[in-house]
Amino acid sequence: MTKNVLAVDDSTSIRQMVCVTLTSAGYTVVEAADGCDGLEQANERVFDLVLTDLNMPRMDGLGLVRALRELPAYRQVPILMLTTESSDEMKSQGRAAGATGWMVKPFDPLKLIEVVRKVIG
Template identity: 75%
Template sequence: MAKTVLAVDDSASIRQMVSFTLKSAGYEVVEAVDGVDGLEKAKTQAINLVLTDQNMPRMDGLTLIKSLRGLPLYASTPILMLTTESSDTMKAQGRAAGATGWLVKPFDPQKLIEVVRKVIG
């Protein structure tokens, strides 16, 4: 059974790149347009890994992470930030919110696959 990744990003092109990259590596991908959409989709299906952007309308990535961590099902699910934000302050906020790891855009597709495999197999 393929592992399912939830890709949350307000950029359609980033979602398409993430989706194409991970599907080609054998993962199922569920796309969400922002944190609100991502939270709703996470509540209705089993997700093995969440990849989220930080800067999005309606709900940003840190708020999404905190919201997911508040749900028993997502207390220990890996959550990776995939964002242009790379400051130490933002990374510290991500860790404090419950992020498992951090990837900076633009991302290398091979590196994304390596990180996802390391985190969920």
């Protein structure tokens, strides 16, 4: 069964890179332009994994993580932050919000596939 990934980022080029990378590895990817759009997508269906940027308009990544964790269907779904932020303080805030892991952009496509496979198979 194909695993479904929600990629949330306000950068079209990053979303496209994530989509091409994960689609080539056999995943189905749905894109969202910001946290509000991502939350709408997540309310329409349950994804196996959510990848989200941190800094976005309307709703940032931490807000999205918190909102998803309030939904019963997303209490156990892995959520990975994919962001340029790399400070320990931000990583700590991500963990406190409920993020499962943290990857720094720019990302290595092979590393992204490796992490996704570890998290959801």
